[in-house]
Amino acid sequence: MAYLIVVFVFLSLICSLGRAQTSADGDVVDCVNKYKQKAFEHHRLTNHKLQEAPSEFPTITESYKKGKWRTKEAQLSTAQCPQGTIPVRRDGATLTRTEPDSPSSTPGHEYALVSTKSPSKIYGAKAKINVWASKVEEGSDEMSIGQIWLTTGEYKTDNVNTIEIGYQVYPMFYLDNNPRLFIFWTNDTYKSGCYNLQCPGFIQTSGSIVLGGSITPISSFGGSQSEITVLVWKDPKQGNWWLSIGSLVIGYWPAELFRELGDYATTVEYGGEITNSLTSGRHTTTEMGTGRFSDEGVGKVSYIRNMEFVDYKNNLKSIEDLERKPTNPNEQA
Template sequence: MGGQRSKAGAPMLLLAISYGIINVSASSYAGNRQVSALELEEIKQYLEKINKPALNSIQSPDGDIIDCVPVDKQPALDNPLLRNHTIQMMPSMLPTYRGGNYTTKNIQQLWNDVGSCPNGTIPIRRTKIEDVLRAGSLSQFGKKKLGYRSSTLASPPQGHEFWLLFCVYFIAYIKYAIAYLESTQNPIYGSMATFNVWNPYVEVDEEFSLSQLWVCAGSYENSDLNTIEAGWQVCPLIYGDSNTRLFIYWTANAYNGTGCYNLECEGFVQTDNSVAIGGALSPVSTYGGSQYAMTLSVFKDPSSGNWWLTFEDTFVGYWPSEIFTLLSNSATWLEWGGEIVNTSPNGEHTSTDMGSGYFAEEGYEKASYIRNIMIVDSSNNLSPPASIITSATNTNCYDLKSYNDTDWGVSFFFGGPGKSSLCT
């Protein structure tokens, strides 16, 4: 567990071009999928659009290619809603906060060890043809395809009670252990928290495991859900490996056509030249050993209305207010926690880890945590929430235990190993 298990039988992607057909063969897929020459040409055209010309490129030790793209040539600016957009290089004002302990061990990205992007450029993880092919179709690449299952829980966590239609192959289910805060009276303008970083075991390539924060408005039921999401994840289907990676996501209509992971569509405007969205994180925490964490924040700039992302002390970039509907004003609820995807057939549970792969009661150096949870209010002040509500789909599989103390403020441990004698 906790990244210490090895993955056997990981699928290989084999491409053979013959008579205008590409046969895509993978052990996790049902049979072979054939890609026509027309579809291949569409993918190539997409890659030409999304992979902008770079001033220079960096070969990362994990296999990624990081392109240093001029900041004014990045994909977000192709969005028709941003046709007259002026890039905001820094937030006009920061949320005000005093006190707290935010000491964490330094966590970086692997590509930082071998190169850097010059000023005036941003690092973009190059999208490859195999990345698109793993998604099953160009229309599904970089996106979540979700359907809703009813729940007896309060409205915010219902956003997690999803089934997922991955590509066109199978249905999967989200499992979670989260804390959340809903405010129907006072608008919310962001959140900050520190996330313990692990490399959880993922059973099959179509599953993932993550730890993140959500800034939300609207609801899935009304198809007006707006979300901003940021955290770390292990997702072989997206990245082609089992590395732990920094990720972001957004949607303006309940994942129904708008939004995407990272910079795979016209949305997030990056301004920083040192952080690659989607890049691998290193080092990660070990069970009973060194612990590594990252502090993330998402906050609304009071002047521009843009939603800024920070990674540690770095202002990475922002989601422009123009791409949202409800979040163009404020958020109404926040969530923090872990998710996994279960694709096991016949109702069985996956053995994919959440967090470290150990339950919350294991505590520090063993379980995953999110600590020093803060919210941004209408006065642009950062403060701990008065209370949070916790929820988990099945505590025999993954659980959560919350705390509130002087050093870590509002915090919780969470996670679990999945399939066991109690989690079937």
């Protein structure tokens, strides 16, 4: 009888986790039943019913001229998981994050970004993020990031809610120098929340995309430029915050996770970030983007283009009113 019980428990575990796979970039992933993914362990999602797909997509209202530079949509890492399961990358450690009160107030974080000044109610954001394999200080626990932030709340009232999407190069965590797709969220000013699928919260619906997986190809200096097209928007009917990369829908942050972001975001920021562990003496060699200044132009510096927001009618509109917020006026681009 004891033997049968052990076998039953083992088989139940196998059914829950699925079988291990190797992703396109060589990571080991587990194929997890989408109804049993870690997201549903969050105390606010006890009664949440999985939304299989967004009720509608934002309406495109703008068109953009093709630039003279060769650009292409980058490919995301995938795994061949059975139907009804999602790929979850095996991480060797938990990746945590602390955030300074502002881009200039705390040593260790440096930024070059632009922020929306209006409108005051934002229901999503979209942009094309240029992807580079930024160099990171050898032997350091530093990283380089290009991303979008959707934020509401204030540090002084300790109620910051944020959704963040982009790419990061973080050798100490990922054990390589590849740019990798990441997501992050918090509903309590960075006291909790997490990257990718490391904690309950984000619900993945894609059965193939690996969050935390490598992005390929990367941009080449003076040559072809690689981009990811990031779109996050609030479902007009369900209220959940959906994420797509290019034409691929990845999943969503349930509305129940947030208080301040429960209705809308008040700010969208686009830009780069590095961590600098050398807070005295010489500056870190970790690059933001390519590590070069913006006046050198496309093909030599990293960029984010075609920045848009989603309005209350679920229309995508270009952003006209932006405020530049670098840590340093001469910050790298």
